[in-house]
Amino acid sequence: MQNVWRSGVNWDDAIGAKEREEWQSWVRLLPEIGNIRVPRCYLNASTSHNIQLHVFCDASEAAYAAVAYLRADLKGEVSCTLVASKTRVAPLKPVSIPRLELMGAIIGLHLSKLIKQEVTLPVTKTIFWTDSKNVLHWIRSDARRYNQFVALRVGEILESSNPFDWRWVPSAENVADEGTKCNQYERMDGDSRWFRAPEFLVLPPKMWPETHLPGSTALEVLHHIQIEPTSNLPLSTIMPKAERFSKWEKFRAAQRNVLHFLQRLMRKPAQSKHLQLALSCPTIEGAENLIILNCQLEAFGEEINCLQRGLCIMPESSGLKEESTQQKAFNLMRKGQLFCQARVLLLHSSLISTIVSTTTYITKSL
Incomplete structure (x- = not known):
């Protein structure tokens, strides 16, 4: 019956020759x-x-x-x-x-x-x-x-x-x-x-059969591998999905809760300096800075690499095309501020301008 089901035959159709022979062979055994x-x-x-x-x-x-x-x-x-x-x-x-x-x-x-x-x-x-x-x-x-x-x-x-x-x-x-x-x-x-x-x-x-079990065959074993933390992991791995939140305030609060959880969970200090700073004081402001920093890293990874290596030459493909905007971004980065592009936002009526990419979901929703 199972082989007939696997064959895909319809209810009103005749079964295949192989399945018919198996069925007839089984029926012949029944009288015995x-x-x-x-x-x-x-x-x-x-x-x-x-x-x-x-x-x-x-x-x-x-x-x-x-x-x-x-x-x-x-x-x-x-x-x-x-x-x-x-x-x-x-x-x-x-x-x-x-x-x-x-x-x-x-x-x-x-x-x-x-x-x-x-x-x-x-x-x-x-x-x-x-x-x-x-x-x-x-x-x-x-x-x-x-x-x-x-x-x-x-x-x-x-x-x-x-x-x-x-x-x-x-x-x-x-x-x-x-x-x-x-x-x-x-x-x-x-x-x-x-x-x-x-x-x-x-x-x-x-005189019964003896049970000899030499070594484990290791079938179905779950191998637990200890993965050392690395600073190459993107910040997005510890961030909620922005698309799930309709308001900026709810997104910041969710990120703060994640930082609180990580602070209790982590036994070793994070290798990322930015994450270390956010975990040291998991506040709304720290969560907000981490969110914006993640936007910057995703949109301007090459530019940030140039700054970290001490280079003052922006990549030709960079979206920071205006000389004044480029100089402002470099100055902000050297002073430890957040590095972004294209659009100036005043967060919490702050006088510190933050340049963020217009292509990110967060920028479009603000």
Whole structure:
């Protein structure tokens, strides 16, 4: 059904030849379901004091599944019985196999909790089996190292189970693999290993598959990189968007709040001298100066570089074309005032003239 959905066929159209063959192959298997006989009795479980619940998990590109068995040991006589299973088709959105394996582990966990709630027998130990070493690495590591998808599911697993109850099993012996693949040649009777449990479960625990996890595969790890502060970062990175404010007063107040927040947050002094000055006294005036300085840096980066290097020659492409305006701008810059172009504004009725670019959003809105 999922492949038919992926093919994009309409409701009234015939499905493709490949999907039709797969469908007919599946339909031919249905009559064989009548040959299946599942024992309802948990052998030796009522008299045994050593009852274990073994849950096998697996996944493929098509589905993920979990199947659970009760293992009852009565004076060395071991019997294994199928209890329940659960299978889910893989999402339509492509998901990596390791993530699908983790989703299989989750339904295995849910299945074990349901069984222990409904079965009245005293289960002494629960063991989970998976052939994915990626999943085992995630479960036995710090969940905070991984991204949200992995971290949330690993956290759920750790809340309800012991990490060392999760063990590795070879893919050839993982019975849950049969629930993740559609094989038309699979035996559909009660003698298949799906209904009888893996053969190694009747053996002593020392003969079970051993779990060896050499080194972390580092899949899905979140790498936290410490980035040193640099003075090359533009001031615009700490400024609200001017387009969001209809009034100049609201914009200045928002910038002041940002400076207050940064003042409490920063442990090291800022490398930018202008930012250091603004953070030392985060007032409305300081926020206003920082906003205008950012406009100047965006519009006249080349001119400011010339002044900082001690050059008195303006670039030919500079918008400061009038000689009087150029000289005023140079004088303002040398005196530590703000450096701008083209339009003179008197802020707060101040007598200090500030030249700002007419192309900025702030200038147009004032």
